[in-house]
Amino acid sequence: MTRSFSARLRVYVVGFTAVLFVMAFYVIFRFSYSFIREEAVHRADALLDNTILRIDGVLGSVETAVNNSAWAVGDELDRPDSLYAVLTRFVERNPIISGSAVAFREDFYEDKGAYYSPYVFRDADGQIRRRQLGTERYNYRKKEWFARPMQTGKAHWSEPYYDTGGGEMLMTTYSRPLYDADNRLYGVFTADISLAWLTELVNSIHPYPRAYNLMIGREGTYIVHHRPERILHETIFSATRNMTDSTTQKIGRDMLAGMRGMEVLQNDDTLSYVFYAPIETTGWSVATVCPREEIFASLDKIQLWVVLIACIGLIVLGLVCGRIIRHILNPLLRFAGAARQIAEGNFSAPLPPSLHDDEMGQLRDAFEYMKKALAAYMAELRQTTAQKERIESELRIASEIQMGMIPKLFPPFPERKDIDLYAILKPAKEVGGDLYDFFIHDEKLLFVIGDVSGKGIPASLLMAVTRSLFRTIAVHRDTARDIVVSLNRAVADGNNESNMFITLFVGILNLGTGELAYCNAGHNPPVLLRPGQKPCLLPCLSNIPIGVFTDFEFEEEACRLQPDDMLLLYTDGLTEAENEAKELYSDRRMLAALDNMRGMSAQDVVLALEKSVKDFAGTAEQNDDLTMLALQLKQTEAPMKMELTMKNDIEEILRLEDFVKQACTQCGVSSDEAEMVLLAVEEAVTNVIRYAYGNEEGSVRLVAERQGDSLVFELSDCGRPFDPTQVPEADVTLPAEERQEGGLGLFLVKRIMSEVRYRRAGNENRLTLMKQIR
C-alpha cells in the first residue's frame, strides 16, 4: 500500500518533471534551430559575397588592365609585329593574366594573311611565349571571345572554354573591342585568365568541413565543381535530371536568372542547404552546398547532451524522491502497524514519535485520542454487554421455566387411542403471555387456552399464575363454568393494581361420550372441523375476560363432539398476525387454510397452519404470541381384549362381575344390558366349573374381546368334551310341578347372547359367546 503510494508519487513527480523538460527543450531547440539556421544563412551569404567580391575584384582588375593597355595597341597598329612586344609587356605586368591577344578582323593586314592575331601566353613552366593565332586551323572568327565583341561592339567575358590551339587550358577570356580614329571596329584585345585559379578561389569558401561549392556559367554549365569531370561537360540541369528532389531545377533556374537565395535540398539521403548568388560582371552564379547535419552539428550535439543530462537528472530525481517519500511515509507505516495492534485490542501500542507539529504530528494526536476513546468505549461496551448478557440469560431461563410449565411432550397420552392432541406456543419475545394446558381427569379431558393482555415479563408472570391456578382449581370443580368463575375470582382479587386481564377458553370433554362443556371468557371462538363439513367457528358466548369483575356471572355452553371431530383453539396471535402491508391474517384466511387440511392429524393441522401464517406474514415481525391447540376425538376401535383364568371352584364366579362389567363398559354396553351379559357368562362358567372336570381340579379361561360390533367371550377348559349347544332347551312353558331342576342356565345363555358356538380344539372345549353391541 505505502510502497505503491510512494511509487505513484515518484511516477507523478518524475513524469511531471519530464513533461516540463520536454516542453522547455522543445522551445529551446526551436529557438536554437532558427537561430543557427539564420546564422548559417548569414555566414554562407557573407562567404558568398566575399567570394563574389574577390572574383569581381580580379575580373575588374583584368578589365582595368585591358582598358589601360588598349591605347598601346592602337599606337602600334602600323607595326603589326611590334604588337608582340606590347602584349609581352602586358602579360608580364599582370601575373593574373595567363595570356593576351590582339585579334584583327578578317584581312586587316594584307601581308599577314586573312586572320592576324598575335598571342602572348605563359606556358606550363611560366615562360612567356608568343604565337600567331590566326591560322587556317585555328579560325577565331567564330570563337565567342572574338565574335561577340565584334558583333555587339562591347567588351565581353566569354563563357569558360577549353582553348584548343590557343592556351590549351580551361580559361575565360575578356575581350575589348578596338576602334580606330574613325571609330571603326577593327579588332579585339583579349586577356585570358585560367579557370584553375577561379576554381581555387571559389573552393576556398569553406563554411563547413564537408561543404562544397559550384559555379555555373550563363548556360548553366558547371564552371567550378568538386567533381572535375563535370566541368564544362554538364550543366546543372543535366547533372541533376535524375534527382527525385526537383528543387535543384528551381535552384538552377534561379541561378541562371541571377537571383540570390537559399533552398533546402534532399540529395540522396542527406539534407543539404544550398546558398547561391550571382556574379554580376559575368552573369555566372556561385553556390555553396552545406549538409544540414553540419550546420546543426553543434545543436545535435547539445541536444544529445541535454537529453542525456535530463535522463540522468530524472533518474536521480526519482531516486531522491523515493528516498524522501519513504522518509516522509515511514511514520505512516508505523501508524498502520499501531492501528493494527489497536484493532487487535492492544491499546497500549506505541505510536511513532512526532518531531514536528506538522500533519504527522496532528495524525499522531488524532491516533492518541482514538486510542483513549476506543479504550473507554471498549470498557463501556464490555460493561453494557455483560449487563445485556445477564438480562438475556435471565430471560432465557425465564423462557425455559415458562415453557416447562406447559405440556410439551407430544403425543401427550400415548396410551390413549381416542384422543389426538397437539399444541404449540411461540412467544413474540423471549417470554410470552399466552398459555395452554390440558390433562385427563376421571375420563375427562380438561383443557384451557388463554391470552394475557400485554406481552413480555409482566404478561408471562400472570400467565404462570393463571396456569398454576388452572391446575389447582380444575380438578376440584365439576364444570367449566366453575373453573372459570374460580379463576376469575382468584385473578381479579390479586390483580387489581396492574389492571391486566386474561381471555380464556376452558373446556371439559367427556372422552367416553364426546360431550363437551365449555366456558368462554372473552376468547376467540375455537374452530370446529367436522368431517364432511366446512370448518366453522364454534358458537360461543363471549362473556368477558377474567380478572375484570370479581363477581361476573359466566355462562357455560355445551355441545357434543362426534368421532373424528377436531377442535382448534388459538390465540389472536394467529388471526391478528400482520403481513408487510399491515393486513391481518383474519378468521377468513384461517378458515380457508383449514378447509384444505381436512383429514390431517392434530399435529399436521397445527404445523400447517403455523406455516400458512408464517408465509402470510413474510418478513413482517411477529408482534404477538402465537398459540394453537388442536384436539381430535377419535373413533375408539379399541382392540379391547381381556382375559381371566379361574379354578374350577364355584367361589371363582365372584370374580366375573368386575371382569364382565369392565368389558361391557369398554365396548359401550349399557349397564342394564351388562347385567344380562354377566348372567349369561356366569351360567356358562358355572356349567364348566360344575361338570367339566368331575372331581378333578382344573381351570377355566375366559377371554373377552371386541370383534367389530360384537363383544365376544371365549370360554375354554380342558375338561371332558361337552357341547352345551346340543343340550335340549328347557321348556319354559311348563308349570312349576312339571319343571325339572337344571337346563335353565344354558337356556338363559342362548336367550341373552346373540350367538353361541362350540368347538373342540385339541383337548379343549371352546365355547364362544357373542353379544351384538347396539
Next chain:
Amino acid sequence: MKVSIANNDGATTIRIEGRLDTVAAGELEQALAPVYEAGNPNLRLDCRDMEYISSSGLRVFLKLKKHVMAQNGVLELSELRPMVKEVFEMTGFSKMFQLK
C-alpha cells in the same frame, strides 16, 4: 346377598337383598332350611332389593314354589327389579309366580 326370615300373621316373610348369583344361591338354600322344616305353607318373598338372579337362584325359587304347592299354601312375590323381572319373563317364571 343378605337373607332375613321373619314369621308373622301365619306367613313366613323371606327378604332377599343384593345379588343372588350361583354362590349366593347355595347360601340361600342353607338359609331356607328352617323354612322347609317349619312347614308353614304360606310364604312371602320380598325381592324388592334383589339386584340380580342366576339360574341357581331360579332353582331355589322353583323349589320354594313346589314346597308351597305341596302344602297347599300361598306364595306371595313382591315387586321385582327390572333385571330380575326380565329373567323371570325369559324363563316363564313370571307366569309360574303369577306376576302381572
